[in-house]
Structure formats: C-alpha cells, structure tokens
Amino acid sequence: MSTSLEQELQANQCWKLKANNSRPRFDEVLLRNEFLAAPEQRLQKTQGLRHLLQHCYDIVPYYRELFQREKISRRHLRDASILARIPILEKAAIEQHTDALQTRQLWPGHKQAGSTQTSGTTGQPTIIQHSDYSLGMFRWLKQREYRWFRFDPRRTMLSIRPAAELPRMPDGSYIPEQTYLKLAAWPTLGGLFETGAAWAFNNTNLIGDQVITVNQIKPAYLVTQSSNLEFLSLQKFAPDALQHLEGVLAISHTLTPAMRSLVENNLQIPVQQNYGLNEIGLIASRCPEGGRYHVHAEHCVVEIVKPDGSACAPGETGKLLVTALNNPVMPLLRYDADDLAEAVEGPCSCGRTLPSFGAVQGRYRRIAYLPEGTWQRWAAIQMALYEIAARQKSAVRKYQAYQDQQGHFSLRIDCEEAVFAGVASEVRKAYEQAFATLQHPNLEILHTDQFLGEGGRKFQNFISEFTPEPDR
Numbered sequence: 001m002s003t004s005l006e007q008e009l010q011a012n013q014c015w016k017l018k019a020n021n022s023r024p025r026f027d028e029v030l031l032r033n034e035f036l037a038a039p040e041q042r043l044q045k046t047q048g049l050r051h052l053l054q055h056c057y058d059i060v061p062y063y064r065e066l067f068q069r070e071k072i073s074r075r076h077l078r079d080a081s082i083l084a085r086i087p088i089l090e091k092a093a094i095e096q097h098t099d100a101l102q103t104r105q106l107w108p109g110h111k112q113a114g115s116t117q118t119s120g121t122t123g124q125p126t127i128i129q130h131s132d133y134s135l136g137m138f139r140w141l142k143q144r145e146y147r148w149f150r151f152d153p154r155r156t157m158l159s160i161r162p163a164a165e166l167p168r169m170p171d172g173s174y175i176p177e178q179t180y181l182k183l184a185a186w187p188t189l190g191g192l193f194e195t196g197a198a199w200a201f202n203n204t205n206l207i208g209d210q211v212i213t214v215n216q217i218k219p220a221y222l223v224t225q226s227s228n229l230e231f232l233s234l235q236k237f238a239p240d241a242l243q244h245l246e247g248v249l250a251i252s253h254t255l256t257p258a259m260r261s262l263v264e265n266n267l268q269i270p271v272q273q274n275y276g277l278n279e280i281g282l283i284a285s286r287c288p289e290g291g292r293y294h295v296h297a298e299h300c301v302v303e304i305v306k307p308d309g310s311a312c313a314p315g316e317t318g319k320l321l322v323t324a325l326n327n328p329v330m331p332l333l334r335y336d337a338d339d340l341a342e343a344v345e346g347p348c349s350c351g352r353t354l355p356s357f358g359a360v361q362g363r364y365r366r367i368a369y370l371p372e373g374t375w376q377r378w379a380a381i382q383m384a385l386y387e388i389a390a391r392q393k394s395a396v397r398k399y400q401a402y403q404d405q406q407g408h409f410s411l412r413i414d415c416e417e418a419v420f421a422g423v424a425s426e427v428r429k430a431y432e433q434a435f436a437t438l439q440h441p442n443l444e445i446l447h448t449d450q451f452l453g454e455g456g457r458k459f460q461n462f463i464s465e466f467t468p469e470p471d472r
C-alpha cells in the first residue's frame, strides 16, 4: 500500500487550526517534508545537525570538553557523518553531568520552558530541561501521526492510562477509580486544532470497569498501554461499542507481533503505534501502510548501531540512539534509548521519504540479562494464547508470566473453568517445543484472576527476576 502528497493533503483537510496564526501552516510544512526527494532529506538532516553540533561545540560545557578529547574540531561538524565519531550518551552520564549538559544561551526565538523526567538508573528521576520549541514540537508531531493513522479529529477519543499521565480533576486531584473524566477536546491537540470530545479513565481500574466505560462512551478511538490493550481485546464488548471503535493506539510497552495479531483479530481494527521518550518527545510513528517506523526527522536523528557504535547493516538489530535536534537547552547527542530496533534498507513502500527503522524489540536491558531461551519461550506462550483466542473469542481474559531467580516460569491465566485444562495443555506443548536445544525450566500454570503488581502504576504481562530495572 502506498500514499502520496495529494492523498495526505486531502487527509489533512479535516484538521482545522483553532487560530490560523501559522503561515504556512506548520502541519502542512511537516506533511510536505514527508515526500522530499532523498537529496533534500539529506540536506535538511545535515543542516539541522550542523546547527546543533556547532551550538554544542561553542557553548555547552560537556560537549566542548568531549569534542576536545575526541579531537573533533569545529570544521568537522559541517559533515553529518561526524555524528558516528561522537561517543554514545548513556543515561548515567546525564545524571552525572546534568549541569555541564545545560546552557543558558539559546537560539533566537527559543525560550527555556520546563522539564521532563524519566526514571533514572539509581531510582532518582533524570530531569531534562527543554526549550519551548522542543516541547512545542510534540503536538505538531502528534497531529502528523494521527493523520497517518487516519484519526478524524471531529470524532471522539478515550484514553485509558495511568492517572499521572491523564488530565486532573477540576480540583487538581487525580481522577479517582471508577470515574471517567469528560474533556471538551482531545488531549495535547485541543489547544491547537478543533477536535471532538475526549474521555480519560485510569488504567488501574478493573478490566471489567474498563469494558463498561468503553460500552457507555462508544469512542471512535482508544489510546492505551499495549499490555492493557491486549487484555481489553480479550473481553466481550457491546456490539454497538465495537462498531463505533475505528482505531486504537497502543502506547508505552512493547507490543509483540503475536499481541498485535490478537488485538487486531479480536477488535477487527488496525493497531497503531509510535515510539517516544520522555527525554526527547515523539521520535517515530509506525507507518500504517509499510509497517516500519518513520522518524520525525525535523525533531531528531535516529541511528541503529552495534555495541561499538558503528551502524548496523539492514536486517540487523541494534541499539537505538537518538539525537534531539530542537533542544538547545540541554542537547542530547546519540542518546542510548535502551531499546533494540531493526535497521532497514531503502525507502518505505508507502512513498514517504522520511528515514525509518523496523521492529522495536524492547528494552535492551530487559532482554540482555534474561537466561538463554527465555524470550523464545515467552513468545511461544504468547503465540499459543493468541491461537486459542483467535479460535475461541473471550476464552482467555488475562494472563501474566513470572520468571523466578532460577529461571522457572509461572503463568497465571484467567479464563473460564471449562476451558482451562485445554488452554494449559496447549500452552505447555508450545512452551516445550520452543528453544528445545536446552533443558526447559519448570512451567507452572495457574488458573486465577489474581495478578502480580496490580494496583501499581503499570501492569506488566511479563515479570522476571533477572530484570530488576523497572520499565519506564
């Protein structure tokens, strides 16, 4: 499947700016950038990088010192390939050099405008200071991805997320359990574009209450965490609520191919995805036509690299590094996102010329420390559950795997009593066939509606004692 500049301009027509003060409209500037010829794409990247790197060289203490140490002079910064010579920036280095990474001298028109934070390596949050432009890009890039997803802004949206990520109640408190908050417009975009109404509901509500909310509100679009989405899709909904639902955006957690198939099969709508970091903003959005992630090249440069920092060949999976182009306040160059993704070759089949990468395989640290075979066995379990759900809708309501310090698995499954024995035997068979070259750790299968970590901020369908670091 493909699209074109004309088709995208057509699709953008339902987006009405509230105050038409941006000329040319920035959403259309972004739209046209998607179809630039390759040499123009390269030129934009070179110019954006040079501007940022020279700024780092001139006035950001951390990089002044680093460039000196690496014998990189100012004239080297004219060529975009210099990026590969800059050492990878780990999260621990940001914590250590927070002051030296910041500057008070900004670009004309930029103002210091606040901060974002993310979980640090020591349990303390890492704070990233931003310029207004850096933070402001988020809503424009959000609109771009919603256009790609063909979300119609005149329709309604329901967000089921952690309370801390949702708008507050009128008195400033978090939205209480079993309460949904109606908003006059879609989150993030409401200030910029005319949109329909939206609702917000905590993801810590019981799955049954989430179903009731979807049935009552009948939203056109649903935004929720991947693991929550998977469990939601296993529930029974009112037929008219399902009919109204046209699109869903899975956020935050890794969505495996098996989870994607399960949700799309159960809900009969496409699942959209994006890739972002609190530290930088929206980095890429998954192409509905081509299935790869298109990088928002106006906002960042993404590299997929081997452990030594050199570029992966197409088809190889490597560390995902991000260079943020719009934040002169606290520039992050080649920031290690702690994720693995696949490098891809050539342009996407959709016709857009933005750079792209393939499947995101999840947190590097999560996978790297797992005993050999774990990921393959977990994938086999998920695939078996997917096949069961595809045959027999609503048979499995929820599941969760836990791996103890010896590598043994226990799998919790919530399903009807009558089907449990069959489900368990099918899952066990798949588990034993996966990664058969090593002896299998024990697999215990429990029939229960009690899950680990519930009531916490995020439900996780896979918990391992080998990965003590929590997910962001």
Ligand SMILES: [Zn+2]
Pocket: 287, 288, 289, 290, 291, 292, 294, 348, 349, 350, 351, 352
């Ligand atoms: Zn594409």
